[in-house]
Amino acid sequence: MNLSPLRTSLAADAANAADARPPAGVLARWRLALAVGMVVVGAACMDGYPQQDAPALDPFTMTQGQRLAQMNVLGGEAHAERRWSYELLPGCVLRIDVDGPAGPRPSFDLPLLGAAVTLANDRADATFDVNVALGPTRREAAVSVLEAQTWVQASGMQLLLRVLQKGCVEAQDAARS
8 A cells, every 4th residue: 555645645735734824923913912802801891890799688687677678678679660668567567568658559567477478470470479478378368568570589578578577576575575
């Protein structure tokens, strides 16, 4: 078997490839342009980011007033068409206003002690609903206390409500002692 024509063909291909390469100056200019472009894009991406992280809020270390304030923040941001607001009344009763104090809808009150706080996905209007279920079976009078457009907001509200309930129970126990 004679491989010399194959070797000759490979050598010719290598020589042609060497001739087809761009001059070294062109490659250097392209590399420089690419490096400058990456620096510019990298600098543009960093602009506008906060210099430090916002502190994570821990409902377990908050006071009842701080929990309620955070609930009002979530209620104001959670849905584009509704501005939920909350007020804690004596006896651990939560006053809820769906459209703010100046809105046409009246506020309503929910006793939190003994109630179940649940989270549900409402596929009909693409929201996540936080519900408070009252009654012995906790299915009878479930009332929506927040409709959020993201699960993070809804689960945050659910946690705040549960810890708010816990705070009410602790306050009752302290008053009895």
